[in-house]
Amino acid sequence: MKVLLSLLLLVLLLFAASLLVGPAGLGVGDSLAALFRGEGDAVVLVMREIRLPRALLGAMVGAVLGLSGAAMQGYLRNPLAEPGIIGISSSSALGAVLALQTGAAAMFPLALPLSALSGAGIAVLLILALAGPRGGAMALILAGIAISALAGALTSLVLNLSSNPFAAMEIVFWMMGSLADRSMQHVWLAAPFMVAGSALLLAMGRPLDALTLGEDAAASMGVNLTRLRWQLVIGTALAVGASVAVAGAVGFVGLVVPHLVRPLMGARPSRVLPASMLGGACMVLAADVAVRIVAPDQDLKLGVLTALIGAPFFLHLIWRLRGAEA
Amino acid sequence: MWACAKVFDLTLVLALASAAPALAEAPGRVVSINLCTDQLAMMLAAPGQLVSVSDLASEPQSSSMVRQAAGYAVNHGQAEEVFLMHPDLVLAGSYTALATVDMLRRLGIPVVQVPPANSLAEAVEQVRIVGAALGQEERAEWFATRFETSIRAARIAGPRYSAAFYHPNGYTTGSGTLADEVMGLTGFDNIAATAGVTGGGVLPLERLVMAAPEVLVTSEPYPGASRAEEVLTHPALRAVQDNAGATLHTDADWVCGTPLIMRAINGMRRAHIRLDCKDPGNWNSKMCRLDAQ
Incomplete structure (x- = not known):
């Protein structure tokens, strides 16, 4: 409980930092006055229309990525499972790009998150089918690489064929993710799906605890494995799909965060899930503050920072697994 | 304070300038592979002298001379297609299609590269550069002088x-x-x-x-x-x-x-x-x- 409270405090601190850091270089007092009391025209605009949605999305995207990483690791009992690495993010990016380029998203705004979460859902189903219920690390990663590469190639193809000259330059955004210049519309578009997805994933805690004892033991304890599987598929699709639709594919959050919180919370999934949610929010908020400090006038992609932290961590995990398997 | 000078109407100028004779040493077949040299070539070339302009010249989002461009063959800036048009002169930008320019030069085709104008003075100068390349100095000088006059007349001295x-x-x-x-x-x-x-x-x-x-x-x-x-x-x-x-x-x-x-x-x-x-x-x-x- 104490850990959860401190993580929550950290989220709030980083949320405040995200509101107060930006290229406009506003004073703390002015910013807060504008945010809460609506004083000062231009500052209100900056705070309420530019920084608030950015900070909210940072927390939301991080939370769902951390949570879905923890849920997938718990369900697959595999420390390498993560939406980015196994191709779920890139598949939902493909869904989002299809909705945008076919014009569906322009006619019907909900088409964007719906298409993205369909992409994510299809990828989760494929992964589960390819890697099997007890999928070993190798099968999981190989299936993930294949799906990731295919979805990435199709995304690039769609963007290259677009009649819009800017579309082709957006491949980087869909692969790396960014929160620059998002608005409250994006927050409202993504929030309902993220809340529903998170609720499904958080409810997996107890069944996942039972699953650590093995599938037979879990089944004998009354866990409905089919139901659990669908809970994971739908929950991840909703959460990751909505997150990618508005912020692109931010990698490695779901991989790193559960491993960081496990030493603090113990290995039980029911405890790791909420802590990963808060930890994920911290990681993305911190990364988004950092991109604005490192390169205030450029749209440095969020995924660049998370990958700089995440990729070495991933290598370290593989190294440890190699030792365990040998 | 109103700076209400009459600024010259380009379509009128285009109509007036269409009849000057080409000089003897002027290249007979000119191909332009850059949107901006397309414009200058269409303004300055003698009838029949310009053979082809780039595909961008007929795209309304980027070209101001779509209607005029319809009268010319279209090229996509590829060395092969440009070579097969048998040009005596190719007009190109200085930063785009560099591989094409190199290839055309190796094939013995003269290429004039026109850098993008970063100032109005440079823009005026380019009218003269392209005019000289086309052997249409007189017409280019006429355009350049009118251009300079219009720029001077367009200055607004009022509140900023x-x-x-x-x-x-x-x-x-x-x-x-x-x-x-x-x-x-x-x-x-x-x-x-x-x-x-x-x-x-x-x-x-x-x-x-x-x-x-x-x-x-x-x-x-x-x-x-x-x-x-x-x-x-x-x-x-x-x-x-x-x-x-x-x-x-x-x-x-x-x-x-x-x-x-x-x-x-x-x-x-x-x-x-x-x-x-x-x-x-x-x-x-x-x-x-x-x-x-």
Whole structure:
């Protein structure tokens, strides 16, 4: 409980930092006055229309990525499972790009998150089918690489064929993710799906605890494995799909965060899930503050920072697994 | 104070200038593979001298001379297709299609590369450069002189307003550019140049909001969706537009440093007049009464 409270405090601190850091270089007092009391025209605009949605999305995207990483690791009992690495993010990016380029998203705004979460859902189903219920690390990663590469190639193809000259330059955004210049519309578009997805994933805690004892033991304890599987598929699709639709594919959050919180919370999934949610929010908020400090006038992609932290961590995990398997 | 000089009408000039004879040493078959040299070549070449222009010349989003371009064969800047047109001269930009230019030179075809104009003086100079390459010095001189006169006549000395360019991805144009000089000429202070942007660069939306420009010059979205252009519909940018006195769209007339830039200059002049006319003290001036009609 104490850990959860401190993580929550950290989220709030980083949320405040995200509101107060930006290229406009506003004073703390002015910013807060504008945010809460609506004083000062231009500052209100900056705070309420530019920084608030950015900070909210940072927390939301991080939370769902951390949570879905923890849920997938718990369900697959595999420390390498993560939406980015196994191709779920890139598949939902493909869904989002299809909705945008076919014009569906322009006619019907909900088409964007719906298409993205369909992409994510299809990828989760494929992964589960390819890697099997007890999928070993190798099968999981190989299936993930294949799906990731295919979805990435199709995304690039769609963007290259677009009649819009800017579309082709957006491949980087869909692969790396960014929160620059998002608005409250994006927050409202993504929030309902993220809340529903998170609720499904958080409810997996107890069944996942039972699953650590093995599938037979879990089944004998009354866990409905089919139901659990669908809970994971739908929950991840909703959460990751909505997150990618508005912020692109931010990698490695779901991989790193559960491993960081496990030493603090113990290995039980029911405890790791909420802590990963808060930890994920911290990681993305911190990364988004950092991109604005490192390169205030450029749209440095969020995924660049998370990958700089995440990729070495991933290598370290593989190294440890190699030792365990040998 | 009104700078109400008559600025020359380009279509009229094009019609007047179509009859000068080509000189003896002028290249007989000219191919242009760059949008901006396309424009200059179409203005300056003698009838039949220009064989082909680039595909961009017939795209309304980037070309101001779509109608004229329809009279020429289209090329895509590929060495092979250009070579098969048997040109005596190829006009190219200095930064694009470098591989094509190298290949054409190896094949023995003379290529004249025209750098992009970063100032109005350079734009005038390029009329002369392309005119010389085409062997149409006399006509080029006539165009260049008229161009210079129009630029001088377009200067607005009245009150200065703040303005900013804002394009997809928050891209803006700062000091040392043709667009910045157009702003300065027509009585505007470029916010991006004040903020220290040199050449092209990114101006974060927050900083644009804080600078609150009186005129916003933005671009028309292309067909098809892109995240880069989403920033142009951001609620904060809409609020900036609502507070600004005028919003202009940069279109094809802004792309090249050719005499066609006069159309962009005239657009900025009109925006300046509109802002002047918001001041009740100017309501009775002739210019504002004309503008209100």
